[in-house]
Amino acid sequence: MLVTGANGGVGSVAIALLSRLGYTVVASTGRMGESAYLTGLGATTVIDRSELSAPGKPLGKERWAGVIDTVGSHTLANACATTRYGGAVAACGLAGGMDFPSSVAPFILRGVTLCGIDSVMAPLTVRQAAWGRLARDLDLAKLDAMTREIALAEAPALAEQLLAGQVRGRLVVRLTGEN
Numbered sequence: 001m002l003v004t005g006a007n008g009g010v011g012s013v014a015i016a017l018l019s020r021l022g023y024t025v026v027a028s029t030g031r032m033g034e035s036a037y038l039t040g041l042g043a044t045t046v047i048d049r050s051e052l053s054a055p056g057k058p059l060g061k062e063r064w065a066g067v068i069d070t071v072g073s074h075t076l077a078n079a080c081a082t083t084r085y086g087g088a089v090a091a092c093g094l095a096g097g098m099d100f101p102s103s104v105a106p107f108i109l110r111g112v113t114l115c116g117i118d119s120v121m122a123p124l125t126v127r128q129a130a131w132g133r134l135a136r137d138l139d140l141a142k143l144d145a146m147t148r149e150i151a152l153a154e155a156p157a158l159a160e161q162l163l164a165g166q167v168r169g170r171l172v173v174r175l176t177g178e179n
């Protein structure tokens with residue numbers, strides 16, 4: 001399984017979940033210096049995101065049974081083009097761009113499925129099922145390892161760092177107590 005934007009909040013959770021479920025996880029990142037963190041979450045292999053970010057061919061060598069993509073643009077297009085016959089790609093984010101410069105080739109020649117993911121408008125029943133899976137499948141020690149709690153007053157500065165791709169894992173803003 002390929003996870004892109006691996007150091008981000010979504011990527012980190014995806015790696016931990018997939019590894020717990022027994023998948024071999026390849027983490028794609030722009031921060032190879034964080035490889036130890038990514039393997040600690042359960043990634044088997046860490047690759048540089050430049051492998052996926054340049055314009056590619058409509059189809060490439062089949063590499064992934066499935067993909068969790070948080071990056072979009074050429075990364076998502078290349079992920080689709082290199083997904084194995086019958087595999088599935090979850091489009092979750094746009095950290096690298098909102099465009100999708102792809103072709104229909106992976107879908108009509110390899111039966112690849114592109115799954116749209118939205119957590120904002122997801123109905124309650126879907127949320128309850130997802131929360132149940134998280135309670136069952138997310139290793140709490142790994143959740144701790146990827147989570148940093150911050151005071152509300154720190155949020156503006158850390159938001160800048162997050163947008164600059166400098167934050168690892170998830171930030172949880174503490175709204176009570178001393179800020």
Ligand SMILES: NC(=O)c1ccc[n+]([C@@H]2O[C@H](COP(=O)([O-])OP(=O)(O)OC[C@H]3O[C@@H](n4cnc5c(N)ncnc54)[C@H](OP(=O)(O)O)[C@@H]3O)[C@@H](O)[C@H]2O)c1
Pocket residue numbers: 004005006007008009010011028029030031049070071091092093094095096097117118119120162163164165166167169
């Ligand atoms: N669909 C939904 O319901 C849903 C829910 C939550 C979030 N999202 C979206 O999913 C994406 C990830 O969310 P997040 O909370 O994980 O964000 P995040 O913590 O900011 O992580 C994004 C990661 O993407 C990588 N990245 C950043 N800039 C990039 C670039 N220009 N090109 C390629 N990779 C880049 C970085 O990982 P590396 O340093 O490892 O490369 C970064 O840590 C965002 O676009 C967010 O809006 C969608």
